[in-house]
Amino acid sequence: MQGRCVPCPQPTSQHHKVQVLSEDEVVVAMMDTARGWIRTCRSLCVLTGAGVSAESGVPTFRGPEGLWKMRDPMSLATPEAFAEDPKEVWEWYQWRRRKIRGCAPNAGHVALAAVEAAKTDFLLVTQNVDGLHRAAGSRRVAEIHGSIWGIRCTGCGAERYEQGDFTDLPPRCGACGGLLRPGVVWFGEMLPREASGAATDMLTRCEVLIVAGTSAVVAPASGYAALAKRHGARVIEVNPDETPVSRICDATFRGKSGEVLPSLLG
Numbered sequence: 001m002q003g004r005c006v007p008c009p010q011p012t013s014q015h016h017k018v019q020v021l022s023e024d025e026v027v028v029a030m031m032d033t034a035r036g037w038i039r040t041c042r043s044l045c046v047l048t049g050a051g052v053s054a055e056s057g058v059p060t061f062r063g064p065e066g067l068w069k070m071r072d073p074m075s076l077a078t079p080e081a082f083a084e085d086p087k088e089v090w091e092w093y094q095w096r097r098r099k100i101r102g103c104a105p106n107a108g109h110v111a112l113a114a115v116e117a118a119k120t121d122f123l124l125v126t127q128n129v130d131g132l133h134r135a136a137g138s139r140r141v142a143e144i145h146g147s148i149w150g151i152r153c154t155g156c157g158a159e160r161y162e163q164g165d166f167t168d169l170p171p172r173c174g175a176c177g178g179l180l181r182p183g184v185v186w187f188g189e190m191l192p193r194e195a196s197g198a199a200t201d202m203l204t205r206c207e208v209l210i211v212a213g214t215s216a217v218v219a220p221a222s223g224y225a226a227l228a229k230r231h232g233a234r235v236i237e238v239n240p241d242e243t244p245v246s247r248i249c250d251a252t253f254r255g256k257s258g259e260v261l262p263s264l265l266g
């Protein structure tokens with residue numbers, strides 16, 4: 001039996017070599033595979049969260065800048081907080097709007113805008129309200145949590161986009177005198193019907209889903225990767241940390257989206 005491996009009947013000279021890859025080589029191989037999935041798929045969906053804007057300097061809810069005037073920002077992003085103290089909620093939004101105004105899209109946003117042009121069936125589903133995907137050139141975007149630049153009247157329902165500061169807080173509607181509110185989705189509120197409908201449609205038909213920069217804990221977006229997977233999509237995650245989505249992913253890249261997305265999509 002010498003010269004042969006058992007139970008394989010081929011002489012060792014003709015036998016394939018079993019390669020032990022280093023961790024870096026595994027990542028490179030996985031990157032090549034994932035790039036192939038993205039390049040050849042007809043239908044591509046991307047789900048993003050606050051992490052894709054981290055390298056642009058957008059303050060997160062939970063990071064060190066999350067503390068605002070010793071208030072928990074999570075407790076300010078609710079309809080109850082607005083009903084109780086609209087001025088304080090507006091002061092916080094005005095503070096966030098000022099911060100975001102000084103932020104520019106990063107290489108991750110730019111790579112996502114570029115891949116859109118190469119795909120006939122594409123949707124970028126974002127939980128971010130900062131508008132940086134559109135600023136980078138993305139057009140097929142479903143902003144499922146609304147936009148921090150959107151303003152809605154709680155009286156007459158009029159909506160508009162407004163990038164400037166308000167001098168008097170809380171601002172009031174010029175037409176009906178009602179309180180104006182930020183056009184974002186607060187905890188406990190329904191998602192905008194059009195954006196969430198477009199997102200679920202795409203998640204049930206996409207061949208590849210990239211999930212980038214989201215902790216995947218805020219519903220319903222936390223269930224989007226599983227939905228796509230159930231409908232046969234390959235799921236790719238880009239996040240420096242493990243998330244609940246990681247275990248159902250076909251490929252995972254542990255890095256910053258501003259670095260990983262340009263390699264993955266370039």
Ligand code: NAD
Pocket residue numbers: 048049050051052053054055058059060061062127128129130131145212213214215216217218238239240241243255256257258
């Ligand atoms: P999250 O803060 O819960 O999670 C952010 C995720 O990004 C984490 O998993 C983290 O590991 C990852 N991350 C950090 N740096 C990264 C990087 N450079 N590249 C890739 N990933 C990185 O954010 P979420 O999942 O979007 O949910 C929070 C909620 O807060 C959302 O509903 C969102 O609407 C809202 N929010 C939005 C913004 C924004 O518009 N930019 C900012 C703060 C909060």
Ligand code: ZN
Pocket residue numbers: 153154155156157158173174175176177178
């Ligand atoms: Zn009004």
